[in-house]
Amino acid sequence: MITVIEIKKGGLKDFMVLKKSKQRDAIKAYLMSRKDHPTADQIYTELREEHPNLSLGTVYRNLTLLESIGEIQRFQCGTNSDRFDGNASNHYHFICDKCGSVHDIPLDMQKSLQELAQKHFDGQIDYYLTYFHGRCADCTKEV
Amino acid sequence: MITVIEIKKGGLKDFMVLKKSKQRDAIKAYLMSRKDHPTADQIYTELREEHPNLSLGTVYRNLTLLESIGEIQRFQCGTNSDRFDGNASNHYHFICDKCGSVHDIPLDMQKSLQELAQKHFDGQIDYYLTYFHGRCADCTKEV
């Protein structure tokens, strides 16, 4: 199977044939195995144990690539580093304002909210991202 | 009137008495006069015309301070710079994925969504941020 991806306008070519790489597979697999939405640096540090020559640039390049072909999600949530999620489907996130952890919320996206917002906005709303904030279960137990 | 603000633990003191400054007033006033949620650099560039000696560090310091006392809002929305909003009340934002502009959506926050999410999450949800994406009115007119 050949995977062809589009390249943003500007260069000479407008497409690219993907070649497989052990590094990309490892990054994808790692991300799929986790539910804590790690940062690029966390992924890099973890994978270095198995792949000592792995480069941080490679991690970033592949995360960006995987995101561009819709296999993973990247998002900012107030912390200083971007977070990555192996679950590419649209879903809700919770950010603990105390410990910074990020959790999934198993709840269907509310189409009604988007429809409601659309009634109040002139442009065209395609999707929405919601970040719930508060304290995670662990942190509510502490003072 | 004296404004006293708390300082995060770690230093010798745990409070600070605010003194007024022309620069902070100008930053706040500028932010209040706009609806386009400018970046720190945009604020800096604009205000330099009136205040030629204004420093970018001063802009950042005051934005952080104003945010910490709840007078303005700071948020990330996928663009590479943080955005600032003179309207500190909880409201919805729309980000145009084509031109990057940020708009307000005049819609009350849906308490029901938070309640719904709370039913599916163990921790304590205090608030939520939602970013609608799509194309703004101007951009829907273009190809």
Next chain:
DNA sequence: TCGATAACAGTAATCATTACTGTTATGATT
């Protein structure tokens, strides 16, 4: 007017992320 210190301008440092460079791996074609 004085004294304590918050705030400043200017600059250096930090940190996440992206870009560059020479080398290696992939995969289609001979």
Next chain:
DNA sequence: AATCATAACAGTAATGATTACTGTTATCGA
């Protein structure tokens, strides 16, 4: 299996947003 084009790599340098530092100035209560 050998060749060839090029995607991907490791390693490193560069970028850009933000924060921290330093010596000076402004604010404000005493």
